[in-house]
Amino acid sequence: MSETVESTERPPSPPPKQRTGAAGAAAAEFERIYRAQVDAVTAFFARRSAEPQAVADLTADTFVQAITSFGTFDPRRGTPRAWVFGIARRVYAAHCDAATHHRDRVQRMAGRRELDPDQFEELVDRIDAQRAGRDLLVQLADLPESDRLLVELVDIDGLKVKEAAVALGMTPGAARMRLMRARTRLRGTETTKGEKK
């Protein structure tokens, strides 16, 4: 009796089509931005969910929105990193809003991506790697949400203050002030904890 084994491997991706003209330049630029940001965006969601499928879906949603709105991206208003993280923040807010209102799922532009075992493992590893980041988010829980995000984007994701400000829709000056205030507050919390020990 023969045994059939279904491979979870996908056929290799076809070679990229020759890109020419403005559309080709746009595709090349999008690919450059995607490759530079996808790991950071995945980590951003891995700090928020320990569920690989959720991390995969949120990451996919972010880049679907990025690719479909790429024509509106204006580098004069912020770096690609700030733009992508701004999208990621909104995607996560929509995800939380849907959960709060007990909707079955966020209306996705991407649809659910089925993960094969290799991808599942990769995301589990990524989620494990973000354990410290998740712990830090817990420590930041007392901060207002915008301040919490600001500290996370700057101190964990490594965005410049100006980039984080763009991602969060605030002015760089306000971001600096909020960041300074949040760090001062965190230092105070740490000091208080230390004194209690």
Place this chain on the structure above:
Amino acid sequence: MTKFADELFSDLMSEHGSALATARPPVRRAVARPVWLAAGVVGMAGAITAAVTVFSGGTPAYAVTDNGDGTVSISISQLSGVDGANLKLRSMGDRIAVVPVRDGCPAFDSLPMVHPDVPTEIAGATVNTRRGTITVNARGIPKGETALVAVLPPADGFGLVMALINGPAPSCVSGISAPQLDTTHVHVSKIGAGTGRTDGH
């Protein structure tokens, strides 16, 4: 990239790549010099910059302003203003050193920078795009550290680059050129004085 990232990219391109067919590639910011002021974070670890127009006639070679709140604003519009600015800063007791950028001097990147990853947090430093100044929280510079303000030669537009370093500053630095400056360009008509006490010559 991971397999997940690779396959997500393939899916994006196959399902939504057509969206790029109508998208124009983002226009990158062009560098215009030397007649503009550029300010903001540059692609140099640990540094912030302000590149300012060189003005002739009537413009002070430097301006050092005690803002009265612990911060000091510095603008240099001619290399000849470096010595005067340093004298003034020393007389104010600030650990801030202004140095010219010259070939043969210690490389800027080799300096022992204190916060190489957080340039905008250096000693509370800010750049005033309108006035073309770098403002430093002089009281916030820890003992043993120096806020180094490097002055680019005017060949490609005048510029200031600041970093917080451990120990004293060298008398000059090298390895900085105008193309490293970022490109948020705003035209300025003057290098103004602050609201506090200003010494300019």
